[in-house]
Amino acid sequence: MSKARTPGGAMRSFSAWRLADKAKTQLTEIAEPFHLMWRFSLTSFAIISGVAIGLAWFSTRFLVNESLERDALLSAQFIQSIAVGEIRHHDLTGMKMGDVLSAERYGMLDAQTLANRQRARTEFLDHLANLPDLLLASIFSANREVIWSTNPQLIGRKVKEDGPLEAAFSSGGRVSARYDEVDPERTEQQFTRPAKMFFVENYIPLLDDQGKVLAMVEIYKEPVDLIERLERGRGLIWIATAIGGLIIYLGLFWIVLRASRLLAQQQDQLVANKTYGGLVEMSTAVAHSLRNPLASIRSSAELAQATPGQPAVRNINDIIAQVDRMADWVGELLQCLRPLKGEAESVDLVTSIHEALSVFWPRLDQLRIQTVLDIDGPVAVTSHRLLLGQVLNSVLANAIEAMPGGGTLHLTLQRNGPDVLLFIDDSGPGLTRQQQMAAFKSFYSTKQGGLGIGLVMVRQVMEHFGGHATLQNLSPKGTRASLRFRVEIQPFNRRTG
Incomplete structure (x- = not known):
């Protein structure tokens, strides 16, 4: 007979469904990325080009007008000076060049004055006729x-x-x-x-x-010479304006490029936070909902196993093993989703490494994996003893599982200013490009039956104490896990998500 579904189970299923729907809604509500670089490239180019062209046009026009005004002033001063000089030279005191140029005859002038007037007129006109350009x-x-x-x-x-x-x-x-x-x-x-x-x-x-x-x-x-100078000046103005506009554009472009990258990182972080928040709520509800049914299944299997003459002992053992496996998954899931607790303290990294390796010595011997340690101690880093042990256990387990047929496990400590770098190298096949990019994403795993939260926890713990964790391929083969620790104890804020 089949058992009827209990109201509590229905409510738990409905709650999990609502949480999943809420997570999906949060993801769809994330705004599409603002194409800052594309908009800035077009807008700033148009504005800077318009301003540069306007400045160049105004500057060249001002240069031409001022140069022509200056040339006209010099010409006027030159001609008026010639007129005054001719009047003085020919002793025509009391007369002006306008009177000299006039065709009217003055009866009160004597012959000498008329001759001087004519000579002054002729010489003045000759000067005019021979002006340059x-x-x-x-x-x-x-x-x-x-x-x-x-x-x-x-x-x-x-x-x-x-x-x-x-x-x-x-x-x-x-x-x-x-x-x-x-x-x-x-x-x-x-x-x-x-x-x-x-x-x-x-x-x-x-x-x-x-x-x-x-x-x-x-x-x-x-004015040919003036025109040539104006053309050179105009060319220099346009070139200088173009170079200045280009420098301003490139400077602003560099600033906006950095801002765009920062915004992209913040947007990615926002997406990750919303995704992680929805997954936390959904996964926590699902994990807590699974614990009681799993406990009931295991208890029933143990009771059946204790029954004398049970013909399905092998199947019951398999049920218990699979239930324990699912219980481990639930425990790991809750541990990963639980907020990190633990104040920053000074921890001896070398001691923690040896403690973590001691757990894996039997397996290392079994898989014939050679261990090489290039570490000098003690090295005090900023972390938490228990959380650091979880980080080292997770990274070492991944490195060992990458070498099922044996190999070399190489641990190296390196100081880098205020930081300490721990390199954990294995001689396994290495990571593909896709695996390398997705290694620290939640619920991504290449292991059969793996939950994909180990490296997520590693990065969370490292960043919680001001460090960092990365993965990279080695040449010709192998993988390197890099853990960066802070040496001095400083207050750190827990990163959201």
Whole structure:
């Protein structure tokens, strides 16, 4: 007859199911990773490129404008100085160059003064015609008529509705403009030779003593040397801006890369903590739920075994062995899931190693495994005596099980600054890449019937006391378990999960 399911068993099964569902829900609630590097790479590149291009454009424009303004100022000062010099040189005191350039005749002037006026006019115009990089030079009278020009076809023409010319006459100051090509609407832009690059236009007023504009000198120049210097300066600005932007981008990229890796580690830790938390709750409930049924099964099997003339003794023995095996699993599971307890203390690592090895001497002799010890003692490390014994027992058991046909077990102690490294090497077949990556994951085991919590406990204990545990392959074969211990006793916070 089959036994009816008890309400307590149903409740335990329902509780375990709810815990498993809760663990699954916690895992699905973990947000997808924020692609920090991908977003930063695009966003920062766009922003830094935009800022760099803007700065380079502004800098080059400022350089060009300031250089042209400076050139125009020098040209104006040069022409005005020539005008003053010609007036003084030809003893035309009381006259201005505007009066000299004017076509009007003054009846009160004597013959010598008229001759000096003509010579001053000729020499001044000759200076204008021979200015370097000149495309066109013209002189306008107060009524906007061209009274002289290096292009004879413009002499006698009146210019109307010319904004820069009117601005120069009305302000009585210097006016400059830049052009990239000839403006067909500007009647006075009739050069004797075509411009190869951009050219500049300067209006330079010639004033009387009251500040009235007597004549306006218009000069079109193509400053080849200045343009070449500007191009070199522009190139240097763009190169410097590009290098500066690249350096800033790489610096920020390095910072964000480190932050991204830290966030990825924290996110992995968060996933591991949530996974571990759900597994702890589910596994604890399952383990406690299994203990009573296992105890009942073992008691019933022992009673059946004690019955005289029992024909199924072998089967009963097998039942008891399997129940004990499951009980060991449950005990190991609860031990792994139980929070670590034990304050940090100074423990002699060499003594703990010898105590752990003493448990395995019979098995080492049986498997014909040679043991080599390169340890010098005593070596005081920060740990807990009982927990350290569990760590060494677990690592030594794994190393011995990797050599079922015999081999060499090599233990080495090495000091590394404030740390002590313990290397436990075996001559087994080594680990695959997958085994090496998953060795410290919960419930992962390559052993037949193994629960996969031994190395998890090893890492938890080591990190609890500020140490670390790793596995790596040796060449040409074998595996090395590295345990790093702190020498000085320091307060450590237990890592979550």
